[in-house]
Amino acid sequence: MKTLIKYLVAALVVIMVSCDDTEQLIYEQPNSFTLTLNQEDELKVEIQTGEKIGINGTEYSVLSNACVSMYDVPVANQYLIYYPANAQLSGNNLDYSLPTVQTYTQGAIDQSACPLYCLTDNDGLNNMKMNAACGGLKLIVPANEDFASLTSVTFESKNDMLAGDVRVDATTGQVTFLENTSKTLMLKGDINISEGQELYLALPPMALSSTLDITLVSPKGMGTCSVDLNGKSIERGKVLSVALESIEWVSVTNYYGKANSIIVAPGTTSVTVDCTPYYTTSLKYTYENHASDDSRLARSAKLLWNDVSTDFISNVSLSSDCKSFTATLNGQPGNAVVAIYDMEDADAEDATILWSYHIWVTDVADQPFGVNSKGNSYTVMDRNLGAVSATPGDAGAIGLLYQWGRKDPFVTTSEIGKNTEAEMYDQSGVVSLKIESGSEERGTVAYSVRNPATYIKYSRSKSNVSAPPYYYSYDWLYWGDNALWGNPEGYDYPSVASIQKSVYDPCPEGYMVAPRDTWLNSSSSTSGIEASVFLSTSNWDAENLGYSLNYNGQELWYPLGGLRNRKTGKLQDAEKSGYYWQSTAFASNGADASYMNVGKDKVDTAGKNSRANAFSVRCVKVD
Incomplete structure (x- = not known):
């Protein structure tokens, strides 16, 4: 019917013009056609239904089976x-914006960039x-299990344009850069490069004239390499293959001081805290204490919050060498968090927190647990991290x-x-807890360091644990990391000799977050309640809401303190x-981390739960 109507329209036009003009006005248009890619193109581009x-x-719109209807096409x-479809049309020229960020697709280029x-x-x-208006560059990345997870790869050329606004001449296929x-x-x-990987980039046709510098970014660090592409070419519809060799991988984590929590005896009126800049190259973030240069020195220090009063800390001053600060x-007894900054004015709008410290004014005692069923031996602190008491019935025993x-x-909570x-x-008044949703931007270790007083809700609701x-x-992290507290294989109960304290461990110097086997008894060979030291040596205290553990002749108190919820940041x-x-x-x-549920x-002692929740911590020494 559509074709018939078009013929009738053309016939009416014929009546109005001379016979010499009739032939050029009559066109027979098909009802539809099928999108087909040039078989000579090596790029694997597919236009999906609905695009x-x-x-x-x-x-x-593209219909099923790559069919395009011509019903509405003049x-x-x-x-x-x-x-x-968002290209700008001018005669037989098409103006595109080739993106500076392409999306990784396994085994293919980002078709939106081609x-x-x-x-x-x-x-x-x-x-x-x-x-295809573009060609492809295939980069063959060798296998690497230590830096197996890449989140981005950056390419920088000294001479060649890799992205920007281009014009494609549809009659000749010539591609010309315009601006931007x-x-x-x-x-x-x-x-995933754990077994090697091929990365594909869409690039405009060109004769390459320089070296391509490549930076591979992983949550564990980064790798760098360069490939000389001078004299090679990117051709329309073709793929240039290049193997990446001699990638230099490095894991550099910057930190300050040698512990994140500092114990101060009650009655003390000042404390000096080491904030010397260091770095570690350990994939487990172990304290290696490599000295950093002076460019990373702190420039100021400031109280963020405390849980006692406005005069709990009355002054914070940075030393003249910028490697320590003193708090008055x-x-x-109580807790405070003090931050160091990169600017002399900590209150400046663009001042950035470099690191932060928990000042913990309390008395502490230790209890040796002896050798457990895994052959490990720990000495356990008598109170929760942040607790100012170890007495049943005292809300100060709950900690942080x-x-x-x-x-x-x-x-x-402030009440049992x-x-x-x-x-x-x-120092001015009451401070409110800041709570933010997790995201790719906020769900990073770097963001958490810059925002120590911000609770980061979960970043994803689904997991990828297959590869x-x-x-x-x-998890509050956008990309997972099992090594943040220095014990990435702890689910297999490793020897304590292999566990090294991490720079992100919240415990005082000499202590670390309790490993999974801390509360196993000395005779059982399995985990869980039946293997716990609590099985026969503890008593439930219904009045004070907690367990009193009597072990090796010493009593330890484990209070109920609830949690902060992964979705809301609220107490429950x-x-x-x-x-x-x-x-x-x-x-x-x-996806879950290991925890003990009292x-x-x-x-x-063998529970699992979401990492974005906030729980109590009990610190231990390794014997």
Whole structure:
């Protein structure tokens, strides 16, 4: 019917013009055509059902089986068909913006970065072939298990333009750069190189004239290498293959001081804290204490919050060599977090926190546990991290709460059995807890270091545990990392000799977050309640809400303190549970971390839970 109508319209036009003009006005247009790629192209580009293509300046949807209906397409003597549909059309020229960030697709290029086009007439529609405006660069990355998870790869050329605004001449295929050009290009995505990988980039046709500098970014560090592409070419529809060799991988983690928590005896009126800049190259973030240069020295220090009063810390001053700060205290038991900054004015809008420290004014005692069923021996602190008491019935025995893998604390309840927010103060008044949603930007260790007083809710609701790069559901981190507390294989109960304290461990110097086997007894060979030291040597205290553990002649108190929720950051469960993080993931490829659950009816030392929750921590020494 559509074809008949078009003939009738053409016939009416014939009546109005001379016979010499009739032939050029009548075109027979097909009802549809099938999008077909030029078989000579080596690029693996597929236009999916529902995507948009452009035809002579108007967008149309691609139907199933790559079919495109011509029902709404005006009749013409030629058709310029192109993808993506947002190109700007000028005659037979197409103007595109080649992105500076391409999305990683395994085994293929980012098709949104590779324009396709076809210039044809009505007779040619049935045999049309889409041509690639770009070529491809395939980079072969060798296997690396230590840095298996890549999140981005950056490419920088000294001379050659890699992205920007281009014009494609559909009659000749020539590609010309216009403006907003860039010699830098990034490939982003979940890139697993544990067994090697091929990375594909879409690039405009060109004769390459310089070296390509490449930076591979992993949550564990980065790799760098260069490839000499001078004299090689990127051709339309073709793929240039290059093997990356001699990648220099390095893991550099900057930190300050030698512990994140400093114990101060009650009654003390000042404390000096080491904030010397160091770095470590350990993939487990072990304290290696390599000295950094003076460019990383702190320039100021400031109280962020405390849980006592506005005069708990009355002054914080940085030393003349910028390698320590001194805090003036009122001598009361309590907790404070002090940060060091990169600018002399800590209150400046662009001042950035470099590191932060938990000042913990309390008395502490230790209890040796002896050798357990895994052959390890620990000495356990008599109170929770941040607690100012170890006495049953005292709310000060609950301590502070920590998200798994983070070094900085959050306040808990101020009342036993109730989810009542403890007050926080600075030198001016009451301070409110800042709570933010996790994201790719905020769910990083670097962001958590710069924002130690911000609770980061979960970054993802789903996990990828099948192959690197891993990420975990309900983790505050966007990309997973099992080594943040220095015990990435702790689910297998390693020898304590292999466990090294991490620079992100929140415990005082000489202590670390309790490993998974801390509370196993000396005779059992399995984990869980039946293997716990709590099995026969502890008593539930219903009045004071906690367990009293009598072990090796000494009594330790484990109170219920609840948690901060992964979704809201709010307190909950203070009336029914005490949650105690352990320093390891629950399993090698699982989303959860390991913890001990102290409840009204039992103590379970082999629980698992979401890392974005904030739990209590008990610190231990390795014997």
